[in-house]
Amino acid sequence: MNWFWTFFQLRFKQIAQQVTLWILLLTTVLVALIPVINHARGADDTIRIAVVNEDGGRFSAVFIEAIQDVGGMEYVMAADGDEALKALAAGRYEGVIIIAPEFTEQMEALVFNDMFTFYVSPTSSIGMVLVEIFSEKVVEIWAREVLLADYMEFRAEKGLTAGEAVKELTRAGMEKASLGDALILVDYHVPDGEWSLEQPRQSNGAQAIVQGVLWFCALAGFFILLSSRWVIDQRRTAIGERMLSLGVNPALTSLAAGMAVVVYCFFALLITLAISGLYVPITVGVFVQYLLLGLLYFLAMAGFAVMISALVRTSIDLMIVAPMFTMVNAVLGGMFAALPDWAVVLERFSLLLPGRLLNQALVNQQWGWLLVAAAAYFAAGIGVATAVTGKGYKENGVRKGN
Numbered sequence: 001m002n003w004f005w006t007f008f009q010l011r012f013k014q015i016a017q018q019v020t021l022w023i024l025l026l027t028t029v030l031v032a033l034i035p036v037i038n039h040a041r042g043a044d045d046t047i048r049i050a051v052v053n054e055d056g057g058r059f060s061a062v063f064i065e066a067i068q069d070v071g072g073m074e075y076v077m078a079a080d081g082d083e084a085l086k087a088l089a090a091g092r093y094e095g096v097i098i099i100a101p102e103f104t105e106q107m108e109a110l111v112f113n114d115m116f117t118f119y120v121s122p123t124s125s126i127g128m129v130l131v132e133i134f135s136e137k138v139v140e141i142w143a144r145e146v147l148l149a150d151y152m153e154f155r156a157e158k159g160l161t162a163g164e165a166v167k168e169l170t171r172a173g174m175e176k177a178s179l180g181d182a183l184i185l186v187d188y189h190v191p192d193g194e195w196s197l198e199q200p201r202q203s204n205g206a207q208a209i210v211q212g213v214l215w216f217c218a219l220a221g222f223f224i225l226l227s228s229r230w231v232i233d234q235r236r237t238a239i240g241e242r243m244l245s246l247g248v249n250p251a252l253t254s255l256a257a258g259m260a261v262v263v264y265c266f267f268a269l270l271i272t273l274a275i276s277g278l279y280v281p282i283t284v285g286v287f288v289q290y291l292l293l294g295l296l297y298f299l300a301m302a303g304f305a306v307m308i309s310a311l312v313r314t315s316i317d318l319m320i321v322a323p324m325f326t327m328v329n330a331v332l333g334g335m336f337a338a339l340p341d342w343a344v345v346l347e348r349f350s351l352l353l354p355g356r357l358l359n360q361a362l363v364n365q366q367w368g369w370l371l372v373a374a375a376a377y378f379a380a381g382i383g384v385a386t387a388v389t390g391k392g393y394k395e396n397g398v399r400k401g402n
Contacts, residue, residue, distance in 0.1 A: 007256035015227055015264060024223050025268050032216030032272045033279075039208035040279035047073045049130070050084040050096040057104025059141065063116075064099075066137040073130075088119060095120045095130060110146055205280035209273070210362050213290050216272050217297050217358055218330035220265045224298065224305045225322035227261040231309035231385050232318065254385035258306060258378065262298045269294040293361050296374035300354035301329075303374075303381030310388040329355040 015021055053060050068075055076093070078084040084096045096119045100106075103115050115138055118131055152167055231254075273287055308325060312318050330336055332346055333355020339347050350356040354377070357370040 004252050004256045007253045008260050011230060011257040011260035012263070014230075015260060021223060021227060024226070025220075025264065028216055028219040028223060029268055029272050029275075031219060032212045033275060035208045035211040035215065036276040036279050039205060047094045047130075048076060048092070049073055050076050050078040050087065050093045052078050052081045052084050052096065052098040054081070054101045055099050055103035059104040059107040059145075060099045062141055063103065063137060066141065067097075067134060070133055085119060097134060107142060107145060110142065110149065205282075206286070208280055209276050209282060209286075209290070212272065212276055213269070213294065213362060214335040214359060216269055217294060217301075218326070218333070218335040218355060220268070220298070221301050221305075221329055221355070222322055222326040224261055224265060224301045225308065225318065225325060227264075228258075228302070228305035228309040229315050229318060230257050231306055231388060232312070232315055251382060251386040254306065254382045258302045258382060258385070261305075262295070262302050265298045266291070266295055290362070293358060293367070293370065296361075296367075296370050297354050297358040299374040299378040300357070300370070301377075303377030303379070304354065306381035306385045307377075310384045329353045332356065334359050 051064060053064065064075070067073075078087075078096070081096070081098050084093070084098075087093055088096045098117045098119075100115050100117070106113070106115055116134060118134060120130070148167065148170060151170060155161065155166070270291060273282065273290055276282065277287070304325070308321055309318055312321055332339070332350035333353050334347075334350070335355045335358075339350070347356075351369075354370075354373060357373050360366040361370045
């Protein structure tokens with residue numbers, strides 16, 4: 001009889017029958033998709049501003065055209081201010097600008113008080129920036145009109161034509177001149193490795209997928225730890241007696257049980273990457289690479305899980321230790337966020353953890369240590385499980401004989 005395949009199927013079915021583990025694994029997949037979906041939504045996302053024009057005059061149209069030149073924002077024309085504010089409260093907009101009914105009239109009179117009102121959500125961090133931009137555009141238009149008024153007055157004093165046709169022609173010439181060469185050029189110098197002021201640091205698709213893989217693997221560690229309860233069961237129950245009577249090698253059962261858990265995580269990661277590919281383009285080579293790195297990580301974590309299960313006495317103890325080790329592996333491994341600069345000792349200690357080694361493999365392409373750790377930790381786990389469960393077989397057999 002192929003005992004490896006028999007026990008592999010047995011462990012696979014046992015895991016499938018535990019609803020809690022399925023919920024845990026499904027939650028892990030959903031959490032891992034957050035950075036990918038967030039990037040996909042934000043990749044083409046712009047700051048959406050609702051514009052309510054209560055003026056309808058020519059200068060409000062000039063103002064709207066001027067603010068639309070500012071990149072990174074999408075302006076949505078709204079007919080009703082109250083509806084726009086409701087949409088703002090619902091999160092559909094980052095801000096709502098309401099142009100006052102007297103906008104054009106005030107601009108012609110060269111008076112600008114309460115020319116527009118800008119509303120932002122309490123959680124928005126762009127309020128002051130956009131107010132400055134909008135105010136700058138108003139001042140720009142106002143300054144041009146002041147110069148134009150002075151010029152028309154000068155022409156009238158000199159007996160030259162100063163009608164509307166000349167005014168419009170002059171205004172068009174001023175707008176064209178304003179699009180000429182820049183008056184001031186600013187050259188930014190930033191240290192190497194720092195982000196440019198002209199091109200702020202942004203998360204790209206590849207980084208989003210890497211973050212998703214790290215999150216998945218961090219939380220999958222909890223699933224792997226809880227799934228290693230079979231070590232406790234075989235050590236402390238009469239299962240060992242039955243296996244001993246059948247002449248089953250404990251190493252074989254340990255290997256089969258460990259691989260069953262790894263297979264679950266492997267296919268869950270495959271599904272995660274496949275769904276991620278629907279949001280962010282991913283090449284076949286990168287897809288396979290991340291799967292292989294995930295497989296090595298799962299093997300290392302399975303070895304750790306077996307060793308931990310061999311040390312604890314009961315399933316309750318395992319439930320206490322599992323979240324603690326999961327957090328230590330994830331936090332010190334930098335799987336959720338990078339460690340601070342002062343945590344040098346902790347970072348060096350974390351090189352013993354599968355999470356840190358996976359992080360290096362994904363970010364820095366350093367596969368070697370993860371490969372060594374996967375082989376060493378998994379082999380050590382199988383060795384410990386063999387010794388512990390084998391001892392349990394013999395003890396159960398001795399008690400039965402007595």
